[in-house]
Amino acid sequence: MVLARNGQIKIGVVAPSNRINPAVQEGILKLVAGIDPQSRPDIWFHPQCFASSGHFAGTDALRAQAFLDVANDDSFDVLWFGRGGYGSFRLIEAVLAGLRPAAGNKIYLGYSDAGAMLGALYGAGIGRLAHGPMPADLNRSGGAAAVRRALAFLVDGNAAALEPSVAPGTPTAAFNLTILSHLIGTPYLPDLSGHVLMLEEVAEAMYRIDRALGQVASTPALRQVAGIRLGRCGDIPANDPEFGRSEDEVVRYWCERSGIPYLGPADIGHDIDNKVVPFGTWRP
């Protein structure tokens, strides 16, 4: 997925969901300044990242426009989602309607709430998309490793950044489980037939993980995936009463009921070890 362009790659950061703390920008620019000049990207944070409108990093109109500012600008090689939270689903309609050809020749990288937009872009056949670390991961203890991994993928197409089961010729996709469950039924759920579908979750009780996996496994279009790999389910709140089954047992249960092959764990999650998963077939 390395870019063909010669010279420094240019990354534009936008925040379609929640606002970014300005300290993240400072930290990212400092980290980048320490990278060998030959592989040092030029990273620009759209001012919208720091806007605020209630829950969101600015109004829907502002966030959609910022997304289009970067996506439609040929000088950018990458649109990097700054942070998750909630809000990208609200922008899909305006973004899809506003994209221009420049948007197609670009990498889009993010995860968590960004998955709603990544899924919609993948369904629309726009750009090269990947599930992986974002600038706000710098807030995690040891988060610089996640950010460096994302940059190694974006700048050098470094295969070491990829989720280990990703292989040329096997289409993949990755989502936060809850985000995928809320795309189902809408026009923005992409066709994942034949894909290895990797799912991860954070901060959802086990009964909710079970409920969302039940929906995924019961949706006819998603039964056409090549198989499911389960990433890490982190910070699971207590279930009252104790759920009595682990996330591994739950994913195996629904895969067995639905006839979807369960392929084992995936090295993704809301953590610093989160690896990159391209949407579609990865070309080294």
Place this chain on the structure above:
Amino acid sequence: MVLARNGQIKIGVVAPSNRINPAVQEGILKLVAGIDPQSRPDIWFHPQCFASSGHFAGTDALRAQAFLDVANDDSFDVLWFGRGGYGSFRLIEAVLAGLRPAAGNKIYLGYSDAGAMLGALYGAGIGRLAHGPMPADLNRSGGAAAVRRALAFLVDGNAAALEPSVAPGTPTAAFNLTILSHLIGTPYLPDLSGHVLMLEEVAEAMYRIDRALGQVASTPALRQVAGIRLGRCGDIPANDPEFGRSEDEVVRYWCERSGIPYLGPADIGHDIDNKVVPFGTWRP
């Protein structure tokens, strides 16, 4: 929806989701004993209600069998969901496969997690279905009023028990918002074209209410409803940052975006004032 049968009606209580505290059975039987003999129902709690398997009131097999025991028994006029929680979605496949003709001549009453099963039964054209209070509502302060309302509906077809906008000739349906969102895409989402769709929510943050309403409003099949009424959204946890919009603003936003008429509030919710909403057209 009053039953044609002469004499005492017989209600079977099952628990497809979480287990019921035996004190609920005691309380319900005591309440029923105080009802005028002419309209006093015979209520039987299936022993499965008190079983336990981790999160659930018994294993999937036990819960499905209990549901079928009552649904397929011609001596019961009503299957009353004892309590919500989570678990009825897991049983849909087994229940639909096991239902016999006796299941069609029966009222099914419940809400919250029961909505998954009610939706599937409605889609399959089985029985007379309604969204309304359950035995476990007795645990709420003042909950006897909710239970009496459910019984007045079941025994006498009392129109005062109905949600006030319910009218003969206008098909209605009611769901917990999150439960409906997890039915989308599965074979168990019923056709709600032309229905007034009433939604309520409990204990979900505003961003989650917005996210689920976005999915509902973006699902082409659900855009065919006659309109949406929003019930009460209770016990909303704090949103960080403050969401900045009320549930009323959020439902109006999504209705306006999607072209679904917003018809105003609905008198339903996870509380003692929860009124009864029949699925389909109510016949007084």
